[in-house]
Amino acid sequence: MAYWLLKSEPSTFGIDDLAAKQVDGWEGVRNYQARNMMRDQMRRGDQAFLYHSNCAEPAITGLMEIVREGYPDPTAHDPESKYYDPKSSPAQPRWFQVDVRYLRHLSRPITLRELRQHQALDGLLLLRRGNRLSVTPVEPAHWDYILTLE
DNA sequence: GCCAACGTTGGC
């Protein structure tokens, strides 16, 4: 089983939204590297942190599980969607998503500022300078360590 | 294939 970190802006879709929906498609990813990981590498049963980005307190806020492996992102083919991409088509889909299931909130948000203070987390892709990828793998040792911070 | 211009992300 592998571990991941998925970013989302809480004003768009945060941990409370996922808790309400329980299962949701991780739609709208429009970056090829992130797409490739969702399409090719994520497996059912993998777990992921939900990270709140672009907000007052950027932080890991919850845990989720991959419940459906990569499949074409339907919002790419919906002209009404803000994620619409005319260069994608159902016959030749360009963008993929997975389905995630809510597991739980962390007992408290673990902020980016706090994560940066732990040498044990050196190498965590989230902390790399200039990193903007919304989907990144998390090493098991890092995963376990972060959960001890709760 | 190069690379300048432009757009986006996201912390601060």
Next chain:
DNA sequence: GCCAACGTTGGC
């Protein structure tokens, strides 16, 4: 709102 870092686009 600023701006650094990065990705994408498109002319050549």
